[in-house]
Amino acid sequence: MKRVLKIGAEAEVYITKFLGYDVVVKRRLSKPYRIPEVDKMIREQRTKRELRIMHTVKLMGVNAPAVIFSDVENGIIVMELVRGISLKEALDEKKPKEQVLKLLKRIGELVGILHKNDIIHGDLTPANIIIDDDTKDVFFIDFGLSEVSRELRLKAIDIHVFKESLKTLTDEYETYMLAFIEGYSKTFPRSSEVLKIEHDIEKMGRYVKG
Ligand SMILES: Nc1ncnc2c1ncn2[C@@H]1O[C@H](COP(=O)(O)OP(=O)(O)O)[C@@H](O)[C@H]1O
Ligand SMILES: [Mg+2]
Structure with missing residues (x-):
């Protein structure tokens, strides 16, 4: 079944x-x-990456599903089921603004912890963030494109991806981004440098799109 x-x-x-x-x-x-x-190599590499980083982030106090079983050769990960809704679903359901602001601040803090530890998520979209129904803990999933890097530009891309996908989900994205940044700045000392790069990426995007 x-x-x-x-x-x-x-x-x-x-x-x-x-x-x-x-x-x-x-x-x-x-x-x-x-x-x-090549196909086998890519599948194995992403599976290994996802497994490794799911484990590493837990050591930093950031939640990711526990790995129960893996079969790298066949690209399979069996993991803990997080019972809850994604940030995307929370926004679609138009949860109360106060609640979402609090959540965004918490997500910002956690992304700050990841970045301080040089973990780049690689696909930081609201569908890849789940809020546990019981504990209200925030879980990050989908680490197949993650990497370990000190590069501020990659951290800025994480923030940019998050911001752009938030934009498509809610008209309140500016207020929500402020809450996110408040949390992010609290836990990540180099946040302002990253946010400046993100700002440049955004400007460049606007220029390219015309
Ligand atoms: N451990 C989990 N607990 C609960 N839901 C999950 C879990 N892992 C994935 N999902 C759900 O499945 C969807 C797809 O998983 P994901 O790892 O993001 O794969 P993809 O790379 O295809 O986006 C997620 O958006 C989420 O809704
Ligand atoms: Mg996903």
Whole structure:
């Protein structure tokens, strides 16, 4: 029995039972248009990356689902199911503004912790942030494109990706970004340098788009 959560371009993600528990399985799919050897390498590399970083961020006090089982050769990760809604869903459901502001500040603090520790998420969108129903803890998922780097520009890209996807989800994004930045600045000493680079990236984007 499996309940599909997402069949994306890269992976299928579903809920199933494992040793009596509900778990999430993420299985990276082969792409028929890739050379088979390259395809296998990419799948393995992203799976390994995701596994490693899911573990590393926990050591910093940032929540990610616990890994229960993995099969790198086949691109499979079995992980803890986080019962809750994503930030995207919270925005779609138009949760009370006060609640969302608090949440955004907390998310900012956590992204600040990641960046202070040189973890780049690589796909920091509201769909990849889940709020646990019971504890209200924030979980980050989808670390397949993550990397460890000191580069401020990569940190700025994380922020930029987050900001741009927030823009598409809510008219309140400016207020919400302020709350995010308040949290981010609290935990990450080099936040203002990163935000300045992000500002330049945004300007450049506007210029390119015309
Ligand atoms: N551990 C988890 N607990 C709960 N939901 C999850 C979990 N992992 C993934 N999901 C859900 O499945 C979706 C797709 O998973 P994700 O890892 O983001 O894959 P993709 O790379 O295809 O975006 C997420 O947006 C989320 O809704
Ligand atoms: Mg995702």
